[in-house]
Amino acid sequence: MNLFWLYLLLAKSTLTSFSGMTSLAIVRHDFVVEHQLLTDQQLTTAIAAGRLAPGPNGVYLVGIGYYLAGYPGAAMGWLALITPAFLSIPILIWLRRHSEHPTFRRALDSVLLASAGLSLASALPLAQDAITDWRGLLLSLAAGAVLLRAKVDSFWVILGSAATALLYSAVS
Amino acid sequence: MEGPRLGAITALFFRSGSFTVGGGTTIQAVLHLELVDRRRWLSSSEFGLVYGLARFTPGTSILACSAALAWRLGGWPAAVAAVVAVSLPASFLILALLDGYERIRALPWVAQAISGALVAVVALIAVSSWRLVQPYASRRRWVRIVLLSGGATAALASGVLSPIAILALAIVVGLVLDRLGVA
Numbered sequence: 001m002n003l004f005w006l007y008l009l010l011a012k013s014t015l016t017s018f019s020g021m022t023s024l025a026i027v028r029h030d031f032v033v034e035h036q037l038l039t040d041q042q043l044t045t046a047i048a049a050g051r052l053a054p055g056p057n058g059v060y061l062v063g064i065g066y067y068l069a070g071y072p073g074a075a076m077g078w079l080a081l082i083t084p085a086f087l088s089i090p091i092l093i094w095l096r097r098h099s100e101h102p103t104f105r106r107a108l109d110s111v112l113l114a115s116a117g118l119s120l121a122s123a124l125p126l127a128q129d130a131i132t133d134w135r136g137l138l139l140s141l142a143a144g145a146v147l148l149r150a151k152v153d154s155f156w157v158i159l160g161s162a163a164t165a166l167l168y169s170a171v172s
Numbered sequence: 173m174e175g176p177r178l179g180a181i182t183a184l185f186f187r188s189g190s191f192t193v194g195g196g197t198t199i200q201a202v203l204h205l206e207l208v209d210r211r212r213w214l215s216s217s218e219f220g221l222v223y224g225l226a227r228f229t230p231g232t233s234i235l236a237c238s239a240a241l242a243w244r245l246g247g248w249p250a251a252v253a254a255v256v257a258v259s260l261p262a263s264f265l266i267l268a269l270l271d272g273y274e275r276i277r278a279l280p281w282v283a284q285a286i287s288g289a290l291v292a293v294v295a296l297i298a299v300s301s302w303r304l305v306q307p308y309a310s311r312r313r314w315v316r317i318v319l320l321s322g323g324a325t326a327a328l329a330s331g332v333l334s335p336i337a338i339l340a341l342a343i344v345v346g347l348v349l350d351r352l353g354v355a
């Protein structure tokens with residue numbers, strides 16, 4: 001795989017998203033749907049690994065790069081992750097002057113609302129792959145309820161869900 | 173007054189990225205504690221302004237925030253050092269996790285544990301989508317939320333448009349809604 005092409009595709013996802021996980025929609029569209037280089041299972045595993053590691057949420061892109069092209073691919077994922085951060089300094093200077101402009105704020109609100117929809121749409125095929133029976137559905141709903149209601153870090157919810165599945169298979 | 177040394181800035185961001193689980197919110201809390209409360213390198217209002225504006229820049233917000241905070245402290249060398257320090261340890265850990273996972277994935281108990289973890293990831297993505305909508309959620313704004321968030325979900329799920337085309341269309345629809353006076 002051409003590493004520069006990989007970097008460009010991953011950077012496209014980070015440069016057009018506005019929070020760690022909203023890049024997911026573009027990553028899935030490019031690598032799972034369009035080019036079929038990645039499976040939904042690999043995508044979900046990379047996200048899980050990203051949430052179990054410390055640091056920023058978007059770091060799952062390193063795992064995507066690793067699945068696509070080994071360690072050099074992981075390096076491309078990391079570069080794509082950090083590239084927008086350096087563009088942020090001139091953007092921040094500009095935003096400091098214009099962030100109160102109503103049209104600008106409204107446009108940004110629209111992007112954020114649409115990003116939420118894109119993120120949710122990306123979760124649907126992942127759910128089809130991960131939730132295969134009523135126990136999976138129950139566990140997913142319970143994890144969602146805990147994430148929504150309790151101030152528990154997602155790290156512990158993922159670990160708890162894994163432990164519950166393990167416990168169930170041990171006793172059944 | 174002379175600013176903090178590059179090594180001290182790098183070490184601080186390295187610690188913030190290496191020993192905090194929970195993503196950007198936790199890192200931000202640690203950085204605020206260290207930069208504002210303990211070391212007094214930045215004022216609380218300056219930190220708050222940078223953190224708030226970083227949410228409006230592309231990419232992972234906490235990396236943009238780290239770059240901008242470090243840039244305020246020591247210019248471009250500090251910004252580069254901070255972004256590398258906050259993101260690299262987690263990247264190595266992810267590689268170790270995935271490498272280890274590929275070696276042991278065939279074991280039945282590992283497969284069970286991973287399947288449990290994956291259903292939680294699905295819930296996590298759904299909840300993080302809701303968290304993006306939550307600040308806008310009110311009865312007055314339901315038309316905007318249904319059209320922009322619901323429309324984006326439907327357009328991507330049906331494969332009609334690419335994500336970037338959907339984001340561009342959302343800006344246009346948002347501006348049209350403004351013209352029509354929709355909240």
